[in-house]
Amino acid sequence: MAILGTINPLLTVGWNGDAGWRLQEYVQRGGYKALRRIIEEKIPAAQVIDEVKKSGLRGRGGAGFPTGLKWSFMPKGEGEKYIVCNTDEGEPGTFKDRDILRNNPHAVIEGMVIAGYAVGAARGYNYIHGEIWDLYKRFEEALDEARAAGFVGKNILGSGFDFELNAHHGYGAYVCGEESALLESIEGKKGQPRFKPPFPAAVGLYNKPTTINNTETFSAVPFVLNMGADAYLAIGKQNNAGTKLFSVSGHVNRPGNYEIPLGTPFAALLELAGGVRGGRKLKAVIPGGSSAPVLPAEIIMDCTLDYDAISKAGSMLGSGAVIVMDETTCMVRALERLSYFYHEESCGQCTPCREGTRWLYEIVHRIEHGKGRPGDVDLLRGLTTNIMGRTICALGDAASMPVQGFLKHYRDEFEYHIEHGKCLVPPEVQRAGSTFFKATV
Amino acid sequence: MLTTESIQKIDREIAKYPADQKQSAVMAALAIAQEELGWLPSEAIESVADYLGIPPMAAYEVASFYNMYDLKPVGRHKLTVCTNLPCMLSGGVDAAEYLKKKLGIGFNETTPDGRFTLKEGECMGACGDAPVMLVNNRHMCASMLPEQIDKLLEELK
Numbered sequence: 119m120a121i122l123g124t125i126n127p128l129l130t131v132g133w134n135g136d137a138g139w140r141l142q143e144y145v146q147r148g149g150y151k152a153l154r155r156i157i158e159e160k161i162p163a164a165q166v167i168d169e170v171k172k173s174g175l176r177g178r179g180g181a182g183f184p185t186g187l188k189w190s191f192m193p194k195g196e197g198e199k200y201i202v203c204n205t206d207e208g209e210p211g212t213f214k215d216r217d218i219l220r221n222n223p224h225a226v227i228e229g230m231v232i233a234g235y236a237v238g239a240a241r242g243y244n245y246i247h248g249e250i251w252d253l254y255k256r257f258e259e260a261l262d263e264a265r266a267a268g269f270v271g272k273n274i275l276g277s278g279f280d281f282e283l284n285a286h287h288g289y290g291a292y293v294c295g296e297e298s299a300l301l302e303s304i305e306g307k308k309g310q311p312r313f314k315p316p317f318p319a320a321v322g323l324y325n326k327p328t329t330i331n332n333t334e335t336f337s338a339v340p341f342v343l344n345m346g347a348d349a350y351l352a353i354g355k356q357n358n359a360g361t362k363l364f365s366v367s368g369h370v371n372r373p374g375n376y377e378i379p380l381g382t383p384f385a386a387l388l389e390l391a392g393g394v395r396g397g398r399k400l401k402a403v404i405p406g407g408s409s410a411p412v413l414p415a416e417i418i419m420d421c422t423l424d425y426d427a428i429s430k431a432g433s434m435l436g437s438g439a440v441i442v443m444d445e446t447t448c449m450v451r452a453l454e455r456l457s458y459f460y461h462e463e464s465c466g467q468c469t470p471c472r473e474g475t476r477w478l479y480e481i482v483h484r485i486e487h488g489k490g491r492p493g494d495v496d497l498l499r500g501l502t503t504n505i506m507g508r509t510i511c512a513l514g515d516a517a518s519m520p521v522q523g524f525l526k527h528y529r530d531e532f533e534y535h536i537e538h539g540k541c542l543v544p545p546e547v548q549r550a551g552s553t554f555f556k557a558t559v
Numbered sequence: 560m561l562t563t564e565s566i567q568k569i570d571r572e573i574a575k576y577p578a579d580q581k582q583s584a585v586m587a588a589l590a591i592a593q594e595e596l597g598w599l600p601s602e603a604i605e606s607v608a609d610y611l612g613i614p615p616m617a618a619y620e621v622a623s624f625y626n627m628y629d630l631k632p633v634g635r636h637k638l639t640v641c642t643n644l645p646c647m648l649s650g651g652v653d654a655a656e657y658l659k660k661k662l663g664i665g666f667n668e669t670t671p672d673g674r675f676t677l678k679e680g681e682c683m684g685a686c687g688d689a690p691v692m693l694v695n696n697r698h699m700c701a702s703m704l705p706e707q708i709d710k711l712l713e714e715l716k
Contacts, residue, residue: 207684208681208682208683208684209682210643210644210645210681210682210686211644211645211682211686212682212684212686213684213685213686213687213688215684216684216685241577243575247683247684248625248627248696249627249680249683249684249685249693249696249699250683250684250685250699251696251697251698251699252697252698252699284575284576285575286575286583286586286587287586287587287590288586288625289586289589289590289625289626289627289628289696290625290626290627290628290681291624291625291626292681292682303586304583305580305582305583306580306581306582306583306584306585306586306611306613306617306621307582307617307620307621308620308621308624309624309625324577324580365686365687366687367645367648367649367686367687367689368644368645368648368649368686369648369649373649373686373687373688373689374687375687408643408644408682439645439686441644441645441648441686442648443648447648452644452647455642455643455644455647456643456644459643459644459681459682462681463681465624551648552647552648552649552650552652552653553650553653554649554650554653554654554690554704554705555649555650555689556702556704557702
């Protein structure tokens with residue numbers, strides 16, 4: 119799918135679906151210029167890191183950690199180091215990295231090579247979500263092109279700098295989106311997260327220092343360096359520099375990816391996405407992927423889309439996955455499906471998560487099916503506080519935050535289900551609202 | 560037990576990693592074995608482990624952890640339908656129900672003629688194209704309305 123709409127686009131300029139992703143087209147759009155300049159002008163690695171730092175670029179995978187700062191954590195000097203790209207995009211609602219690989223894989227490659235140069239790494243891997251085989255193959259093709267043109271491999275552009283890059287294909291495990299589980303997975307093991315600290319910058323892939331960034335983050339790096347940190351910083355708003363891809367799904371007329379500057383009002387994105395389906399009323403929005411607490415319409419309609427504003431409203435910008443729900447949605451049913459997902463995807467390593475996610479699902483399931491018990495709402499709340507902060511990775515928190523968000527804003531719907539054994543929204547209305555839908559692209 | 564062609568593919572995967580890190584190729588090697596055999600019997604898992612020089616249990620741990628590996632036989636065409644929330648809001652559940660009715664089977668079942676296996680999937684990272692389904696782990700189908708589902712089933716002999 120092509121990008122469906124933009125406001126002041128940067129990353130998606132010139133995207134042309136399946137027709138414009140090859141090396142030649144990327145170079146025509148100014149691709150590999152940033153890498154070429156670094157090599158030709160022999161720009162010191164520290165200066166590249168400083169420029170990325172100064173640009174205010176923050177990680178686009180969910181946590182929003184400053185990219186330049188992350189790079190600066192890597193030990194200086196010689197030694198085996200790695201660059202890893204996280205394209206294990208499986209957070210429900212998120213589908214932006216897939217489109218980056220489809221439309222502009224060379225931007226990711228260029229960003230990774232530059233990162234390798236900046237931190238002194240000679241090898242890199244792009245971990246690609248198992249379900250997108252065709253784009254894994256496309257990325258490998260793009261890598262072949264980049265190798266043949268001297269942008270990847272030994273002695274890049276005659277500089278003496280070597281950087282070998284490969285793709286690693288996942289095979290279906292949400293938890294591998296967590297960076298240390300992803301490293302385990304590249305090492306050929308079960309994707310079970312590691313204790314942190316030590317962080318990957320100290321002990322990463324094959325126990326060597328490793329920088330891991332999201333696909334969109336790497337793809338932004340060439341643009342940041344071409345336009346300069348100050349110009350990038352000027353897009354968006356303070357502490358929220360640049361543009362971001364937002365994946366809009368659910369009850370809108372035009373589900374798809376949109377690139378807008380951070381700080382754009384939610385209402386503007388909703389309009390780009392064609393508004394709520396069938397002229398119905400907006401009920402709620404999950405603003406940053408399924409782990410982010412849900413926000414009712416009246417709150418989200420007043421928000422701008424940036425890390426600070428969404429956090430202030432009580433949720434997270436996360437990966438920029440905006441799940442839109444209209445008035446036909448039963449919030450108990452919506453949460454039931456999300457809770458099933460976390461239960462299914464818990465890696466089983468930590469007891470609070472393995473057992474807790476099962477209980478969260480089973481309790482929401484019984485409420486949804488008319489068998490809720492008085493006190494279930496408080497039981498759910500108590501479970502979340504006993505899971506959060508008590509696990510090795512953030513999956514336990516990710517499973518708990520949606521429960522807390524749904525209960526905070528829609529407690530009455532849960533209570534109604536428990537008391538009456540049925541939903542406030544009649545089943546036929548729910549069904550009609552979420553049935554087969556043909557998007558108006 | 561693997562064909563020369565599969566072994567060649569596995570060798571290409573091994574070459575991606577440092578020489579002392581052959582285990583890194585286990586995920587790809589298992590996927591290649593599954594592609595050849597249709598599923599992963601324990602002998603296949605063991606021969607992958609042998610080839611990579613790792614304990615069979617290490618390969619089995621991987622095969623049983625990632626959910627796109629099939630440790631039991633499946634039909635010629637495995638259809639995995641996403642019913643997660645974003646898909647659910649755009650007909651993902653209806654698509655699953657439509658398939659169940661049409662094929663006369665439930666999730667994790669195979670049609671008596673061995674043609675189709677139906678699976679419920681988790682997020683495939685394609686929510687904007689909902690309803691989505693994956694055919695044999697490899698081919699993602701977007702906007703699967705009844706007409707498109709009928710066409711797909713017709714094509715998959």
